[in-house]
Amino acid sequence: MDKFQTLRSTAVPLPLENIDTDQIIPARFLKSTTREGFGANLFADWRYASNGEPKHGFVLNDTRYHGQILLAGHNFGCGSSREHAAWALYDAGFKVVISSEFADIFRGNALNTGLLPLQVSAEVLQRLVARVTHYPNTQLEVDLPTQTLSVPVWNESFAFDIDLYKKECLINGYDDIDYLLSQQSAITTYEEARTWSI
Amino acid sequence: MAKSLFDKIWDAHVVKAIPGGLEVFYIDRHLIHEVTSPQAFDELRARGLPLLRPAQMVATADHNVPTRNQHLPIADPISRSQVDKLTENCASFGVELFGLGHENQGIVHVIGPELGITQPGMTIVCGDSHTSTHGAFGAIAFGIGTSQVTQVMATQCLLLSRPKRMRITIDGELRPGVTAKDLILHIIAQLGTGGATGYFVEYAGSAIRSLSMEGRMTVCNMSIEMGARGGMIAPDATTYAYLQGRPYAPQGERWTQVLAYWQTLYSEEGAEFEADLLIDAQTIAPMITYGTNPGMGIALSGHIPAQVAASEAASFEKSLQYMGFQPGETLLGKEITHVFIGSCTNSRIEDLRAVAAYVQGKQKAAHVEAIIVPGSKSVEKQAIAEGLDKILAQAGFELREPGCSACLAMNDDKIPDGAYCVSTSNRNFEGRQGPGARTLLASPLVAAITAVQGRIVDITQYLN
Numbered sequence: 001m002d003k004f005q006t007l008r009s010t011a012v013p014l015p016l017e018n019i020d021t022d023q024i025i026p027a028r029f030l031k032s033t034t035r036e037g038f039g040a041n042l043f044a045d046w047r048y049a050s051n052g053e054p055k056h057g058f059v060l061n062d063t064r065y066h067g068q069i070l071l072a073g074h075n076f077g078c079g080s081s082r083e084h085a086a087w088a089l090y091d092a093g094f095k096v097v098i099s100s101e102f103a104d105i106f107r108g109n110a111l112n113t114g115l116l117p118l119q120v121s122a123e124v125l126q127r128l129v130a131r132v133t134h135y136p137n138t139q140l141e142v143d144l145p146t147q148t149l150s151v152p153v154w155n156e157s158f159a160f161d162i163d164l165y166k167k168e169c170l171i172n173g174y175d176d177i178d179y180l181l182s183q184q185s186a187i188t189t190y191e192e193a194r195t196w197s198i
Numbered sequence: 199m200a201k202s203l204f205d206k207i208w209d210a211h212v213v214k215a216i217p218g219g220l221e222v223f224y225i226d227r228h229l230i231h232e233v234t235s236p237q238a239f240d241e242l243r244a245r246g247l248p249l250l251r252p253a254q255m256v257a258t259a260d261h262n263v264p265t266r267n268q269h270l271p272i273a274d275p276i277s278r279s280q281v282d283k284l285t286e287n288c289a290s291f292g293v294e295l296f297g298l299g300h301e302n303q304g305i306v307h308v309i310g311p312e313l314g315i316t317q318p319g320m321t322i323v324c325g326d327s328h329t330s331t332h333g334a335f336g337a338i339a340f341g342i343g344t345s346q347v348t349q350v351m352a353t354q355c356l357l358l359s360r361p362k363r364m365r366i367t368i369d370g371e372l373r374p375g376v377t378a379k380d381l382i383l384h385i386i387a388q389l390g391t392g393g394a395t396g397y398f399v400e401y402a403g404s405a406i407r408s409l410s411m412e413g414r415m416t417v418c419n420m421s422i423e424m425g426a427r428g429g430m431i432a433p434d435a436t437t438y439a440y441l442q443g444r445p446y447a448p449q450g451e452r453w454t455q456v457l458a459y460w461q462t463l464y465s466e467e468g469a470e471f472e473a474d475l476l477i478d479a480q481t482i483a484p485m486i487t488y489g490t491n492p493g494m495g496i497a498l499s500g501h502i503p504a505q506v507a508a509s510e511a512a513s514f515e516k517s518l519q520y521m522g523f524q525p526g527e528t529l530l531g532k533e534i535t536h537v538f539i540g541s542c543t544n545s546r547i548e549d550l551r552a553v554a555a556y557v558q559g560k561q562k563a564a565h566v567e568a569i570i571v572p573g574s575k576s577v578e579k580q581a582i583a584e585g586l587d588k589i590l591a592q593a594g595f596e597l598r599e600p601g602c603s604a605c606l607a608m609n610d611d612k613i614p615d616g617a618y619c620v621s622t623s624n625r626n627f628e629g630r631q632g633p634g635a636r637t638l639l640a641s642p643l644v645a646a647i648t649a650v651q652g653r654i655v656d657i658t659q660y661l662n
């Protein structure tokens with residue numbers, strides 16, 4: 001997993017609520033047996049018409065908006081557990097998704113992919129969306145070690161929460177498996193001690 | 199202190215608590231399928247890791263399989279290669295596989311319970327969000343992403359933070375024509391698609407107790423549609439009767455031992471829940487969804503909301519535009535061209551029986567295409583043994599071979615662009631059943647009546 005520490009970038013606003021993982025990456029693109037290349041089909045049905053032409057009006061086809069941060073509405077990533085959704089966002093160049101709430105499985109998948117799910121209040125999200133929509137060149141700064149999201153042009157910073165262990169993992173590029181493997185003896189002891197074994 | 203069902207099982211699976219709140223959490227059963235496992239096997243290979251407990255895993259091919267001519271090689275080369283990859287991986291890592299053509303093959307959440315692999319008190323995971331289905335047996339069961347699939351493969355554990363607890367009690371008797379599917383659609387409509395995010399839900403109350411195991415699975419299955427990590431129901435006599443004698447269920451003396459343990463699995467009086475909801479079963483009507491998330495549900499004879507909160511307005515408008523509906527209108531009378539009966543929500547034998555019982559001696563409307571996809575080989579076999587296949591065929595319904603099918607349309611079973619489909623599946627997301635497809639979620643009974651009438655009707659006037 002890549003390391004994540006700080007990021008300064010413009011953002012892409014997609015302020016719809018309840019964006020599900022079927023929209024992020026439709027099921028018919030899940031036939032690949034590798035992790036690569038999903039970015040090309042990110043938001044495929046919103047982004048392209050059935051003949052493959054980019055759909056006018058969808059934010060990823062709007063040249064004014066670009067950057068490594070996606071600003072999305074409440075309950076982002078609900079639905080299917082497909083980690084391919086996080087892979088697709090990452091593969092398309094996003095490093096951070098900002099929302100006022102993330103679906104549980106998506107949040108975990110994002111963290112395991114190296115994509116930072118950054119939760120802010122509904123009010124801050126609304127302000128960010130309004131700002132970025134009107135001023136697409138607005139820079140945002142994410143600082144993971146200090147857990148702050150800054151908007152330099154406002155001269156304002158917002159603190160965000162993240163599990164401390166997960167934060168260390170992102171900063172150092174570790175994933176859970178390294179930690180779990182180090183716990184092998186505790187796992188075996190647990191298995192042997194179970195009174196009700198399966 | 200009084201303990202909840204959830205805490206009893208959770209606590210029994212904590213290998214180690216880590217300062218900061220995460221816990222090393224032990225997994226008893228790991229189910230895998232062709233779509234979310236190949237990258238996990240690759241990761242194991244790349245790291246030179248073995249499977250820690252292959253005997254605690256079971257694999258099946260379901261998401262991507264055709265539902266016709268399963269005895270022939272899969273026509274689509276990419277789908278075929280994904281299914282072949284699963285076969286190769288299971289062979290080289292020593293995982294039991296119920297592949298295409300195997301008598302135990304089927305949708306992963308249908309076969310686990312049916313074979314007795316799913317048992318009370320267990321922790322069960324699968325790289326699929328509807329793993330919550332298995333909670334119907336009093337298990338902690340939830341969906342995971344592919345990175346976590348790798349973790350369970352290598353260590354039989356996950357690193358998790360404990361979710362909050364929610365109890366939803368449904369007391370009273372369900373009205374005629376109201377099924378387990380209506381019950382859960384009602385709950386999701388009340389809570390909204392993200393209303394249980396961060397929670398693990400226990401369903402309780404007399405309406406839940408009176409459901410069959412099939413009905414309980416339907417309820418737990420859709421827990422994820424309100425954002426819950428999972429759903430569960432305390433095991434009882436119905437659970438034990440269902441499990442006893444199933445191929446992978448404990449037998450003989452072992453059965454007596456586990457039964458004694460299972461009987462301790464319930465929420466004690468005074469157990470704590472961060473959220474506790476009470477619903478009167480009599481208030482639940484036959485349901486249908488009108489929008490593009492499962493929380494957008496109404497009573498069949500109700501109306502689409504005329505307006506919603508300002509923050510939801512853009513999503514609501516986009517949703518209705520996609521569906522071709524107007525705010526405030528009724529769905530009654532809307533013409534339907536497709537009916538899909540299947541998916542891990544409603545493809546068990548009880549669902550097929552309910553449909554057959556209704557359509558016996560009737561005909562589907564001429565303009566409707568109605569397919570029924572059984573959840574497993576065993577459901578298919580049972581349906582044929584009971585003669586349901588003939589009843590369905592005479593009514594113009596096509597009984598297919600098992601798989602996920604038009605629930606997610608990864609195979610050829612797609613609903614055409616713009617067409618309306620009443621579906622017994624669990625998701626009505628844009629494009630879920632094929633690009634442009636418009637899905638209305640409902641119970642098997644509502645689906646059967648819709649197929650016969652060719653349009654949406656108030657089913658209470660059409661019950662047999």
Ligand code: SF4
Pocket residue numbers: 260261305306307326328541542543601602605606623624
């Ligand atoms: S039937 Fe549908 S919801 Fe169930 S496992 Fe298959 S794709 Fe997922």
